[in-house]
Amino acid sequence: MVLLGHIFKIDVQRQIVTFMLYGCANLSEIFSDTACRQLLQMFFAIFFFHISEFVLAIAIHGTAKVTVKSLLISKHYMLAMFFSLVEYIIEIYFFPGLKEHWWISNTGLALVVVGEILRKLAILTAGRAFTHLIRTRHEENHKLVTHGVYRFVRHPSYTGFFIWSVGTQVMLCNPVSTVAFAFVVWGFFSKRIPYEEHFLRRFFGSEYEDYVRRVPSGVPFVK
Numbered sequence: 001m002v003l004l005g006h007i008f009k010i011d012v013q014r015q016i017v018t019f020m021l022y023g024c025a026n027l028s029e030i031f032s033d034t035a036c037r038q039l040l041q042m043f044f045a046i047f048f049f050h051i052s053e054f055v056l057a058i059a060i061h062g063t064a065k066v067t068v069k070s071l072l073i074s075k076h077y078m079l080a081m082f083f084s085l086v087e088y089i090i091e092i093y094f095f096p097g098l099k100e101h102w103w104i105s106n107t108g109l110a111l112v113v114v115g116e117i118l119r120k121l122a123i124l125t126a127g128r129a130f131t132h133l134i135r136t137r138h139e140e141n142h143k144l145v146t147h148g149v150y151r152f153v154r155h156p157s158y159t160g161f162f163i164w165s166v167g168t169q170v171m172l173c174n175p176v177s178t179v180a181f182a183f184v185v186w187g188f189f190s191k192r193i194p195y196e197e198h199f200l201r202r203f204f205g206s207e208y209e210d211y212v213r214r215v216p217s218g219v220p221f222v223k
């Protein structure tokens with residue numbers, strides 16, 4: 001019995017060592033040029049997005065009114081990003097060819113850039129009217145913004161974020177996270193927009209109703 005246990009232990013140890021050696025050999029897949037480029041692009045996209053949100057919030061509202069919440073990093077967001085990295089590592093390990101579709105990855109990179117530009121244009125256009133927390137009370141200096149990018153869609157910063165977030169996953173050639181991000185981000189905005197607009201209708205009345213009639217929301221299937 002003792003001998004059997006000993007043999008079993010040795011066998012398990014051998015399997016672990018084999019797995020580690022095999023894994024090390026395949027580390028070259030994980031740290032291939034493709035992975036280095038795609039992961040670096042991803043980290044830069046995330047870093048730039050959050051730092052620029054924070055810096056713009058300070059520039060527009062002043063340090064006294066801005067907290068770390070303006071970095072826009074929530075627990076759910078971190079979980080989603082972590083899941084997408086896990087998907088990436090699993091896929092590059094088992095299906096490295098999947099990550100070599102450069103036209104897909106570059107399309108994702110283009111979406112990231114377009115989404116980022118649209119979001120930042122929205123923030124710059126709305127200026128003080130743009131708050132990360134939805135206003136529930138009308139402030140005197142809060143005017144309805146309908147010019148610039150707000151002429152084309154009512155929620156350009158949400159359109160921008162939608163494009164940016166799905167773009168990060170297309171850039172990583174992550175099929176599961178691309179679909180999951182699209183559903184989750186869409187679900188989030190499909191609830192946030194009616195809530196935000198409930199207050200905008202209260203603040204601006206018929207002026208806002210008229211704006212809604214003329215301009216689409218900018219998020220697919222959200223009126």
Ligand SMILES: C[S@@+](CC[C@H](N)C(=O)[O-])C[C@H]1O[C@@H](n2cnc3c(N)ncnc32)[C@H](O)[C@@H]1O
Nearest residue numbers: 122129131132134135143144145155156157158
């Ligand atoms: C995070 S910002 C998002 C703005 C807008 N939904 C967008 O996607 O660009 C939320 C704040 O913007 C304000 N807001 C939204 N649309 C606005 C508009 N057209 N004019 C002025 N303020 C607006 C809301 O009152 C809310 O406090």
